[in-house]
Amino acid sequence: xxxxxxxxxxxxxxTAVKGISFNLNPGDIFGFIGSNGAGKTTTIRMIATLLExxxxxxxxNGADVRKDPMAVRRMIGYMPDFFGLYDDxxxxxxxxxxxxxxxxxxxxxxxxxxxxxELTNLTVKRQAFVQSLSRGMQQRLCLARCLVHDPAxxxxxEPASGLDPRARAELKELIAELGRMGKIVIVSxxxxxxxxxxxNTVGIIERGELLAFGPVSQIVKDIxxxxxxxxxxxxxxxVAMQTLIQLPSVVDAKLVDGELRIEFVGDIEAQAxxxxxxxxxxxxxxxxxxxxxDLEDVFLKLTTGAVN
Ligand SMILES: Nc1ncnc2c1ncn2[C@@H]1O[C@H](COP(=O)(O)OP(=O)(O)OP(=O)(O)O)[C@@H](O)[C@H]1O
Ligand SMILES: [Mg+2]
Numbered sequence: 001x002x003x004x005x006x007x008x009x010x011x012x013x014x015t016a017v018k019g020i021s022f023n024l025n026p027g028d029i030f031g032f033i034g035s036n037g038a039g040k041t042t043t044i045r046m047i048a049t050l051l052e053x054x055x056x057x058x059x060x061n062g063a064d065v066r067k068d069p070m071a072v073r074r075m076i077g078y079m080p081d082f083f084g085l086y087d088d089x090x091x092x093x094x095x096x097x098x099x100x101x102x103x104x105x106x107x108x109x110x111x112x113x114x115x116x117x118e119l120t121n122l123t124v125k126r127q128a129f130v131q132s133l134s135r136g137m138q139q140r141l142c143l144a145r146c147l148v149h150d151p152a153x154x155x156x157x158e159p160a161s162g163l164d165p166r167a168r169a170e171l172k173e174l175i176a177e178l179g180r181m182g183k184i185v186i187v188s189x190x191x192x193x194x195x196x197x198x199x200n201t202v203g204i205i206e207r208g209e210l211l212a213f214g215p216v217s218q219i220v221k222d223i224x225x226x227x228x229x230x231x232x233x234x235x236x237x238x239v240a241m242q243t244l245i246q247l248p249s250v251v252d253a254k255l256v257d258g259e260l261r262i263e264f265v266g267d268i269e270a271q272a273x274x275x276x277x278x279x280x281x282x283x284x285x286x287x288x289x290x291x292x293x294d295l296e297d298v299f300l301k302l303t304t305g306a307v308n
Contacts, residue, residue: 077146
């Protein structure tokens with residue numbers, strides 16, 4: 001497991017990461033969300049042993065990034081936000097080179113290269129030159145390179161940037177597969193909805209502080225404790241609002257853009273009662289639907305958009 005304990009980084013007068021702590025277990029896919037300058041790359045680089053923490057530490061399967069960085073490096077695959085690939089090298093040579101760096105025994109290398117090529121859907125490009133690959137393929141090759149030594153933890157810093165929608169979908173599927181293989185995956189992004197559907201845990205960082213950590217559904221619940229229904233009443237919506245607010249299941253009702261926004265606590269019967277009441281009282285109900293918090297709203301509510 002990965003334990004991040006009070007991790008902190010100061011750059012001169014600026015504190016980029018302000019003592020953050022969290023734990024992740026094998027199979028966890030952690031979406032690390034924050035705006036530009038929030039501290040994602042700094043945190044990831046500290047866990048990757050490439051940047052020394054000012055204080056605090058991270059421990060991966062018992063190995064401490066400060067005391068035993070070499071042991072940590074053998075267990076991680078790090079895909080930086082900007083990476084260069086070597087020119088005039090074929091795809092398989094590139095992977096063979098990294099397998100050699102990680103001291104994968106010569107005999108095992110061909111089999112491992114085959115399987116990472118297959119996993120990243122690059123088998124047909126085995127003999128291609130690295131510079132001839134498209135951006136999305138290069139991204140996948142970089143990920144393949146991170147896998148040759150079968151790491152326990154993958155650190156992927158904005159792996160989806162610059163990819164088209166299809167390539168993004170493929171990348172998500174690949175990351176989900178890594179989770180099923182029992183790896184811990186940390187994947188950073190600016191965009192919460194982009195990660196929400198395939199991460200089991202998300203963390204929202206702003207100005208070096210972890211504002212929220214946990215399953216997406218829990219974070220949404222914390223931000224919006226009640227369910228919300230939207231009702232479109234054609235005539236006299238204010239009167240309808242006053243009527244609804246009498247109900248014990250209605251915590252609050254507001255008019256937003258001509259629609260009723262009903263904050264609701266209750267069961268399915270109470271939910272049906274709302275519709276029945278509106279119809280019984282003669283309101284012309286054109287639409288009634290659940291309006292759950294948009295993930296982008298959650299992100300915007302949590303963060304103030306302030307940067308360092
Ligand atoms: N080497 C450095 N020296 C000084 N300040 C730095 C250094 N690296 C990062 N910073 C500052 O630390 C803060 C966090 O930067 P970081 O790169 O970790 O953010 P990020 O969340 O990865 O942002 P982005 O989404 O733009 O990649 C920023 O204010 C940045 O300017
Ligand atoms: Mg970054």
